[in-house]
Amino acid sequence: MVKKPAPDATRRSEKSRRAIYDAALALVGEVGYPKTTVEGIAARAGVGKQTIYRWWPSKAAVLLEAFFDLSTQAAQEAGQEPYVIPDTGDLAADLKAVLRITVDQLLDPRFEVPSRALAAEGVVNEPLGREFVTKLLEPQLQLYVDRLRSAQDDGAVRADVDPRIALELFVSPLAQRWLQRTGPISYDYTDTLVDYALHGIGPQTPRST
Amino acid sequence: MVKKPAPDATRRSEKSRRAIYDAALALVGEVGYPKTTVEGIAARAGVGKQTIYRWWPSKAAVLLEAFFDLSTQAAQEAGQEPYVIPDTGDLAADLKAVLRITVDQLLDPRFEVPSRALAAEGVVNEPLGREFVTKLLEPQLQLYVDRLRSAQDDGAVRADVDPRIALELFVSPLAQRWLQRTGPISYDYTDTLVDYALHGIGPQTPRST
Numbered sequence: 001m002v003k004k005p006a007p008d009a010t011r012r013s014e015k016s017r018r019a020i021y022d023a024a025l026a027l028v029g030e031v032g033y034p035k036t037t038v039e040g041i042a043a044r045a046g047v048g049k050q051t052i053y054r055w056w057p058s059k060a061a062v063l064l065e066a067f068f069d070l071s072t073q074a075a076q077e078a079g080q081e082p083y084v085i086p087d088t089g090d091l092a093a094d095l096k097a098v099l100r101i102t103v104d105q106l107l108d109p110r111f112e113v114p115s116r117a118l119a120a121e122g123v124v125n126e127p128l129g130r131e132f133v134t135k136l137l138e139p140q141l142q143l144y145v146d147r148l149r150s151a152q153d154d155g156a157v158r159a160d161v162d163p164r165i166a167l168e169l170f171v172s173p174l175a176q177r178w179l180q181r182t183g184p185i186s187y188d189y190t191d192t193l194v195d196y197a198l199h200g201i202g203p204q205t206p207r208s209t
Numbered sequence: 210m211v212k213k214p215a216p217d218a219t220r221r222s223e224k225s226r227r228a229i230y231d232a233a234l235a236l237v238g239e240v241g242y243p244k245t246t247v248e249g250i251a252a253r254a255g256v257g258k259q260t261i262y263r264w265w266p267s268k269a270a271v272l273l274e275a276f277f278d279l280s281t282q283a284a285q286e287a288g289q290e291p292y293v294i295p296d297t298g299d300l301a302a303d304l305k306a307v308l309r310i311t312v313d314q315l316l317d318p319r320f321e322v323p324s325r326a327l328a329a330e331g332v333v334n335e336p337l338g339r340e341f342v343t344k345l346l347e348p349q350l351q352l353y354v355d356r357l358r359s360a361q362d363d364g365a366v367r368a369d370v371d372p373r374i375a376l377e378l379f380v381s382p383l384a385q386r387w388l389q390r391t392g393p394i395s396y397d398y399t400d401t402l403v404d405y406a407l408h409g410i411g412p413q414t415p416r417s418t
Contacts, residue, residue, distance in 0.1 A: 032333065120332035122389060124241065124325050129390050137391065148410075157410050164392070165382070165401055166410045172385040173377035179388065180331060181338055182346065183373070192374055200409030201357075201366050201375045 019045040020052060021066035028063060029113035033121035033128070038062070060128055063118065064135055070114075071140075074105045083139070085147040091156045092194055094147060099170060099190035106178045106185060119179055141167060156198075169197035228254040229261060230275035237272060238322035242330035242337070247271070269337055272327065273344055279323075280349075283314045292348070294356040300365045301403055303356060308379060308399035315387045315394060328388055350376060366407075378406035 023044035028036045038059050042049040056062045075081065078101045086094045105111050122129030141164070148163035157166065170193040177183045232253035237245045247268050251258040265271045284290065287310045295303045314320050331338030350373070357372035366375065379402040386392045 116333050119389070120329045123329035123332065126390065133389060133391055137389070141391070155412060158412060161405065161410045162401065165398070166405060168382035168385065169378045169402070169405055169410070173374070173381040175385050175389075176377065176381040180328070180342060180346070180384075181335070182342055182350070189374065192371065193377070196370065196375060196378055196409075197405070198409050198411040200405075200407050200411075201370045201378070202407040202409075203364060203367060 016045065016047050016051060017055070020047060020055075020062060021069050024059070024062045024066045025070065025110075025114040028117045032117050033063075033125070036063075060131060063114075064132065067115070067118070067132075067136055070111060071105075071136075074108070074111060075101070078104065083143060085143045087147060087150055089154065091147070091151045091154075092198055095144075095170060095194045096187075096191050099174065099194065100187050102174065103185055103187060103190055106174070116179075141171065144171065166197070170194050225254065225256050225260060226264070229256060229264075229271060230278050233268070233271045233275045234279065234319075234323040237326045241326050242272075242334070245272075269340060272323075273341065276324070276327070276341075276345055279320060280314075280345075283317070283320060284310070287313065292352060294352045296356060296359055298363065300356070300360045300363075301407055304353075304379060304403045305396075305400050308383065308403065309396050311383065312394055312396060312399055315383070325388075350380065353380065375406070379403050 020041060023041045024036070027040055027044060031040075036059055038052050039049055041059065041062060042052050045052075052062060056065070072083075075083070080098075080101055085098050088094055106115075118132065122132055144167035145163045148157050148161070148166055151157040152159055152161070152163070157163070170190065173193055174185065174190055177185050177189075183189075229250060232250045233245070236249055236253060240249075245268055247261050248258055250268065250271060251261050254261075261271060265274070281292075284292070289307075289310055294307050297303055315324075327341065331341055353376035354372045357366050357370075357375055360366040361368055361370070361372070366372070379399065382402050383394065383399055386394050386398075392398075
């Protein structure tokens with residue numbers, strides 16, 4: 001058990017914690033995940049290695065928290081409550097609004113550089129990839145599941161639709177364009193994805209064939 | 210200019226070419242793109258380094274052709290003509306058939322291991338990523354564009370839909386599940402994506418609100 005720190009110690013800890021997050025994100029963006037070490041993060045943050053090991057068991061754990069913190073900050077800066085998708089009753093408008101914020105985040109170099117380094121590692125490093133999906137990506141996707149379930153209650157999404165698959169119709173195209181640079185990313189693009197996903201690309205009235 | 214080789218030389222060349230493809234794919238899967246070298250490929254293929262440089266300017270060029278060859282082989286083994294999407298007049302059936310072949314390919318270790326290594330490098334190495342998208346991925350995506358355009362002529366896809374965006378509704382979810390391991394991949398899954406993309410997830414008849 002650790003005894004409760006005095007207020008000064010808490011402030012110092014908070015400052016160290018933020019320095020460690022910043023160092024971890026900067027380092028992974030610069031040298032990639034394999035060459036990022038706890039020693040390197042400690043040196044860059046100006047703290048002892050033991051300070052990091054006191055709080056986190058591994059560099060993966062530090063990075064996980066650093067990314068979580070970064071996403072939370074980005075949402076707050078966008079005037080959005082972190083980890084909430086609005087429910088105004090207008091599903092298309094709500095999805096478009098959240099995806100526009102995601103577009104901004106994906107194009108922000110503070111986010112883009114470390115996120116790419118981590119995503120690249122996750123593609124070839126299965127345990128790391130799975131940990132980050134489970135702890136970081138999937139909880140965000142579950143927010144869409146919740147919003148789509150609420151839309152099913154309102155009749156805006158068909159009851160037989162699986163929300164966990166449906167969300168991929170607009171989330172995954174954006175993810176692939178960003179990850180693999182298969183096309184430009186813009187508000188128009190994500191708005192279009194939402195419209196296609198909700199209405200389909202087929203004819204509006206069922207064909208009689 | 211190179212003089213036309215004798216038949217024996219052509220046979221020898223073809224054998225060397227295939228050994229080089231195999232070596233390049235095996236090596237990139239084992240050690241990753243940055244540590245794959247022309248020297249390493251040559252040693253593994255049992256050819257001289259100069260043999261490789263006579264045919265290709267760089268390791269990226271060797272790998273590009275090796276992947277192209279691998280995709281062509283996979284299509285042929287599946288009894289499909291490479292780089293064609295069937296047009297039976299039933300858009301849903303045609304898309305589902307092609308995506309099922311892609312599922313098989315993504316789950317085949319011969320394809321999966323080197324493809325992951327390359328995809329991971331493309332995420333952080335922008336010139337390489339762009340080259341592989343332009344030369345390898347985008348030509349495959351254009352086949353879907355062609356098929357969707359033909360569907361627009363038949364009235365199976367609305368005329369105002371952008372086919373290059375529409376294809377992402379079923380291609381990108383599969384790509385993301387594979388790349389980031391965000392969920393299981395199966396025929397059921399890709400069939401569902403096609404149905405959602407064609408019909409939308411919203412109510413079948415336009416709402417009067």
